Amino acid sequence: MTSQGTSPGGIRFDQVSVAYDGNTVLDRLDLTVEPGEVMALLGPSGSGKTTALRAVAGFVRPVSGRVFLGGRDVTELPPHRRGIGMVVQQYALFPHMRVADNVAFGLKARKAPKAEIPQLVADALELVGMASYATRYPRELSGGQQQRVAIARALATRPGVLLLDEPLSALDAQLRSGMLTELARLHRELPDVSILYVTHDQVEALTLADRIAVMDRARLQDCGTPQELYRSPRTEFTASFVGNANLLPVTVADGHVDFAGHQLTVSTDDVAAGVGATLCVRPHLVGLGAGPNALTGTVTEVQWRGSTHRLYVDVEGHRVKADLRELRETPAIGAPATLHFATEDAVLLPVGAADE
Numbered sequence: 505m506t507s508q509g510t511s512p513g514g515i516r517f518d519q520v521s522v523a524y525d526g527n528t529v530l531d532r533l534d535l536t537v538e539p540g541e542v543m544a545l546l547g548p549s550g551s552g553k554t555t556a557l558r559a560v561a562g563f564v565r566p567v568s569g570r571v572f573l574g575g576r577d578v579t580e581l582p583p584h585r586r587g588i589g590m591v592v593q594q595y596a597l598f599p600h601m602r603v604a605d606n607v608a609f610g611l612k613a614r615k616a617p618k619a620e621i622p623q624l625v626a627d628a629l630e631l632v633g634m635a636s637y638a639t640r641y642p643r644e645l646s647g648g649q650q651q652r653v654a655i656a657r658a659l660a661t662r663p664g665v666l667l668l669d670e671p672l673s674a675l676d677a678q679l680r681s682g683m684l685t686e687l688a689r690l691h692r693e694l695p696d697v698s699i700l701y702v703t704h705d706q707v708e709a710l711t712l713a714d715r716i717a718v719m720d721r722a723r724l725q726d727c728g729t730p731q732e733l734y735r736s737p738r739t740e741f742t743a744s745f746v747g748n749a750n751l752l753p754v755t756v757a758d759g760h761v762d763f764a765g766h767q768l769t770v771s772t773d774d775v776a777a778g779v780g781a782t783l784c785v786r787p788h789l790v791g792l793g794a795g796p797n798a799l800t801g802t803v804t805e806v807q808w809r810g811s812t813h814r815l816y817v818d819v820e821g822h823r824v825k826a827d828l829r830e831l832r833e834t835p836a837i838g839a840p841a842t843l844h845f846a847t848e849d850a851v852l853l854p855v856g857a858a859d860e
Contacts, residue, residue, distance in 0.1 A: 513539035513574060513664035513698035515560055520569035522555050530555045531722040532569065539574075539664075542691055542699040544709035546745065547719030553702045556719070557667050560700060562586055574664055584613065586665075589658030593670040597642040597650055597657075603629070604638040607657045614661055628660035629653075631693065632686065648679040652686070659694070668701045672708060684711050706746055710734070718742050734786075740853055743784045750790070750824050752783040754852075761852065764820035768797045770850040784851040787814070790826035795844030799824055803835045817841050 515537040522530040530552040537543040545553035558564045559571055562583035570579045578586050589610075597606050607625045616624065629635045632652040642650055651671060658666060668687075672680045688711065691699065703709055709716045710730045718726040718733065718741065726733060726742040737743035740751055754761035754768070756775045761768050761783060768783070775781050792815065801819035813834060815826045826843050835841055 513696055514572075515543075515665060515698055515700060516572040516575075517556065517559070518570045518572065520556070520559055520566045520571060522552075522559060522564050523567050529722055530559065530566075533724055535717055535724060535727065537698050537700055539698055540695050541714045542701060542712055544701045544703060544713035544716045545719055546703060546706065546709045546716050547725075548704060548745070550721075551719035552722040553704075553719045554669060555722075557669055557700055557702045560586075560665070561588060561590055561667055587661075587663055588665045588667055589661060589663035590667040591651070591654045591658050591669070591671045593673045597653060599642050601641075602638065603634065603640050603642070603645070603653050606642070606653055607660050610657055610661050616661070624660050624662075625656075628656040631659060631690065632656045646679070647675050648683055651675065651683060655687075655690070659690075664697060666697050666699045668699065670702055670704070672703075673705070680708075684708060687712055710746070716746065718745060720745075736851055737784060737853065740782050740784075743782075743851070743853065748787050748825070748827075750783075750785045750787060751853075752785070752822060752824070754781055754783045755779070756781050756852070763799075764822055766797075766799055766819075768850070769847050770797075770852055771847070772852060775852055775854055780855050782853045782855060784853055785845050785849060787825045787827040788812075789849040790824070790843050790845050792826060792828055792831075792841065792843060794842055796847060797845050797850070799843045801841060801843070803837055803839050803841045805837065806834050808834075815841070815843075817843055819843075 517533040517535045520530060520533045521528060533556055545556055547553045555564060559566055562581060570577055573586060604625050607628055608621050611621050611624055629638055632655050634652050634656060672683050675683060701712060713730060715727060715729055716733055717724055720741050726738050733742055733746045743749040743751060752763050754763045756772050756777050756779055758777050759772060761770055799819045801817040804818045805816040807814040811830055813828050813831045815828060817824050824843055
């Protein structure tokens, strides 16, 4: 399948707000998804991410703001006139229809030329690796295969925008990993299609997205590439939701910070001396033993995770965690331990940055 004939891609939310019974569930969302970009909307339940997707699809109408697709204002258009494809977590396949008929359904609904439908269906099934299953019924497919068919149905109409709403949440871990690989491949083969991917799973977002929009309490909290949000989070919420993080309360001094009686050397360029802040250090960047920025405490828990050990150390009442390559000898619970991290591996976050 090529992008020839595809509707123009790109999505723009212009100060979009949605409310139900007076309760704001999406608050002034301002966000652009470029043509060909995969944007993940990442956040907990109730953060507004699915509402944002439904506003693009036309299933909810904003109380204010506008939605644009390919530069066209579609705020008042019904879903079937927006030129989008959509995949939801329940697959939503028709059980009485064979796979090919399921994929053809959207084409027929949009009155595609009858003579072209068989080839479009075949192209879509080939793209998702399901060409040999065209005559089967959904009940004869695994969960992962059903999800591939749902994606084929969405792609058959050659949309400029593809909406994915928690598409892998109903799959087990092994199937989910395989589908992530397939979705990444699809993205490479459909470089002109904009994808808005709603998920609460940080691994999915980090794996697939060109950029991630972090949502919480109906508002956009942060937006950036996966690397930017992981390595240099702007807010405490981003640091805690995009990957694991040690978030340590510190007081800023001149060229260092004070934490629980420990003086730590970190960059303080963006925070005034004398104020409170939060120090973010990823657990895999914390080492065991003597080193720079040493923290001494007591081991409270050791978890074996296959290739790594997760070590929890109490430092003056604060829980600090370290992800270490599998240890030959693990420290005993209650034993003293020293952790350390490099200056360049810590990020200083102003207190309250997440609540602006």
